[in-house]
Amino acid sequence: MKEHRSLRLIIPEIVAVILFLLFLFPFFIVVINSAKTPFEITQSPLTFPSDWGKIPANMYTIWTSVNVQYSSSFLSSVIITVSSLVLLNILSSQAAWVLVRTKTRLSTGIFITFVAAMVIPFQIVMFPLLSWFREIYTLTGVRLLRSYLGIVLAYIGFGMSQSIFLFHGFIKSIPLELEEAATIDGCRPAQIFYRIIFPILRPIHATVLVLNGIWIWNDYLLPLLVLGKGNKVMTIPLAVSNFAGAYVKQWDLILTAILMAMIPIVIFFLVAQRSIIKGMVAGSIK
Amino acid sequence: MRKAQHRPIFWLFLAPVLLAFALVIVIPFILGAYYSFTNWSATARAGDTLRLIGLANYAGILKDPSFTFSFIITVVYTVFNMVVINVVSFGLAMLVTRKLKGRNVYRAGFFIPNLIGGIILGYIWQFVFNNAIPSAGLALGLQSWANPANLLLAQSDTALLAMVLVGTWQYAGYVMVIYVAAIETIPQELIEAAHIDGASAWRQLRAVTLPMIRQAFTVTIFLTLVNSFKQFDVNVSLTAGGPSVIFAGRPIYGTQLLAMNIYNQGLKSDDMAGGQARAVVFFLVLVIVSIIQVSINKRREVEL
Numbered sequence A: 001m002k003e004h005r006s007l008r009l010i011i012p013e014i015v016a017v018i019l020f021l022l023f024l025f026p027f028f029i030v031v032i033n034s035a036k037t038p039f040e041i042t043q044s045p046l047t048f049p050s051d052w053g054k055i056p057a058n059m060y061t062i063w064t065s066v067n068v069q070y071s072s073s074f075l076s077s078v079i080i081t082v083s084s085l086v087l088l089n090i091l092s093s094q095a096a097w098v099l100v101r102t103k104t105r106l107s108t109g110i111f112i113t114f115v116a117a118m119v120i121p122f123q124i125v126m127f128p129l130l131s132w133f134r135e136i137y138t139l140t141g142v143r144l145l146r147s148y149l150g151i152v153l154a155y156i157g158f159g160m161s162q163s164i165f166l167f168h169g170f171i172k173s174i175p176l177e178l179e180e181a182a183t184i185d186g187c188r189p190a191q192i193f194y195r196i197i198f199p200i201l202r203p204i205h206a207t208v209l210v211l212n213g214i215w216i217w218n219d220y221l222l223p224l225l226v227l228g229k230g231n232k233v234m235t236i237p238l239a240v241s242n243f244a245g246a247y248v249k250q251w252d253l254i255l256t257a258i259l260m261a262m263i264p265i266v267i268f269f270l271v272a273q274r275s276i277i278k279g280m281v282a283g284s285i286k
Numbered sequence B: 001m002r003k004a005q006h007r008p009i010f011w012l013f014l015a016p017v018l019l020a021f022a023l024v025i026v027i028p029f030i031l032g033a034y035y036s037f038t039n040w041s042a043t044a045r046a047g048d049t050l051r052l053i054g055l056a057n058y059a060g061i062l063k064d065p066s067f068t069f070s071f072i073i074t075v076v077y078t079v080f081n082m083v084v085i086n087v088v089s090f091g092l093a094m095l096v097t098r099k100l101k102g103r104n105v106y107r108a109g110f111f112i113p114n115l116i117g118g119i120i121l122g123y124i125w126q127f128v129f130n131n132a133i134p135s136a137g138l139a140l141g142l143q144s145w146a147n148p149a150n151l152l153l154a155q156s157d158t159a160l161l162a163m164v165l166v167g168t169w170q171y172a173g174y175v176m177v178i179y180v181a182a183i184e185t186i187p188q189e190l191i192e193a194a195h196i197d198g199a200s201a202w203r204q205l206r207a208v209t210l211p212m213i214r215q216a217f218t219v220t221i222f223l224t225l226v227n228s229f230k231q232f233d234v235n236v237s238l239t240a241g242g243p244s245v246i247f248a249g250r251p252i253y254g255t256q257l258l259a260m261n262i263y264n265q266g267l268k269s270d271d272m273a274g275g276q277a278r279a280v281v282f283f284l285v286l287v288i289v290s291i292i293q294v295s296i297n298k299r300r301e302v303e304l
Helices: A002-008 A010-033 A038-043 A054-064 A070-101 A105-119 A122-140 A148-171 A177-184 A189-200 A202-218 A221-226 A236-246 A251-285 B008-035 B056-063 B065-096 B103-115 B118-139 B156-183 B188-196 B201-212 B214-229 B233-239 B258-268 B272-303
Strands: B244-247 B250-253
Touching (some): A010 A251, A010 B156, A070 A105, A070 A148, A070 B008, A122 A148, A122 B008, A122 B258, A148 A251, A189 B008, A202 A251, A221 A236, A236 B233, A251 B156, A251 B214, B056 B272, B065 B103, B065 B244, B103 B156, B118 B156, B156 B214, B188 B201, B214 B272, B250 B258, B258 B272
16 A cells, blocks of 8 residues: 555656756756856857856956945845834834724724725836935935935835734734733833734744845835936845846856845745745735 | 723824835825826926826827737736646645655745746846757757747747746746645545545545635735736846837837836836826726725625
8 A cells, every 4th residue: 555655656756856857947057057158158058067167257257346246235135125124023013003902993094094005006106206205305305215214215115014914913813911911010002012012923023024025135126216227225136137237148147146146045045944935825815 | 092092102103104104105106196197207397397288198098009019918918927827836736735755845946936036037037048948959959949030039929928937937836835825724534535435636626625725716816916917027137028019000019018118108218197197007907906806805705
């Protein structure tokens, strides 16, 4: 019986392996071609490189390229992603908490407005957002275009609705008695939230981090508009497209830039695979 | 806080998100709606040159073959993409929920493209389609694969197909894990009962698996519909809107999806008002899709 069973699983196993290799094939192409010269790459894009030592050389070219500015782009991507995520988690969870615990028409109305706003695509606000940010600068002197402040503000604005929605759903299921006991003990509302509720929200924090983290790290259109091209502050996706635009068809270097852009994500995925998949699933179903 | 009044903490905790919401969503949204009825452009930004021109921008959309064409191919792309992604993802989910030795490795492998930005994925596939595939053709003795005119990205219809291929590769792993999560909640007894009753694999799929994961289908169908409809990044890096085609007697971009059409109209043609009016139409389509989704979910709740 057992042997029969394992035999029946051989074909699916082979199919899975083939599909797995097919899925990873494009990445394989990237790796082998990052170690080639321009001549080699046009002659034989499918063979192994003659000299793997070309990879560090190509990487060095990308590292020092003015179009990529790898180290500074990487740092900008980290600054933008991390500060947006930290603020999104804190601000959305505390907002969701007061929205759940305040049972008034206004409170419900605000929540429904946030939920409805999830339908709004970036396209309908992108042009006015630019002119409006420019307007804010002339009125107040606060620079929102081409600045960290502006792009983080934009990510909070576009990410908050879904985040509040996710926190809201979870907080509803937390029994009120927990907070009442703390009130009797003399805790103030803000303390109740940060000491008691905030730690309980851990699974939702993970979901919000993963969903928004993948989106913000990889986003292209919003940084393209808010940060602009040829700015000091550049994210990794902007840097790669900037390089690909400047070095048209220099595939050895474009693919090396792509490889270098993917390495941090792949490492991160291998480390946090379980929470990433769990977070993505939880976020999609709600 | 159960009394119907707002304590200071209510406003204190809400203030930051309300501020961000107003600055980033509400004000630009209202401004955008207004601008779509004006002659707004980079030169007529504000002040005395900006004036209302009624429905002229919307009338302009109707007369613009490039928008009509974009709209048609976006719908075609969206439907194809949705169907192909869901079929592939469901197949993958059925595969990796069996007791295979490497199932966790396969899951991770199928999922990985989803973590990498569309802009990067598009460049990778541009190289695959334009360089790797012709080279493979030569190695196999198929000269026609290497003919520049036969490349997938050389014709607008096959280039759209190539975008579906890349879109599927990008999203299949993500949609797969949603199906996997749903399949794993099916009680084992149900499957065993079907087994004891002698149900064939096909019958088991139709009578047990599919009905049990119906909710997952609603989620994945709308998720893939909306994401495909908004596709921009892969479009930019894979085809950049090309190659051109003749439509309604004019040469236009052959693979320019709506999101790119809006972007180009506003920034490349310096017609922000026209781009904005296009964005309003784009938004209304998404609103209709969402209303359908909400009503389907409501109906389901009643059934339960």
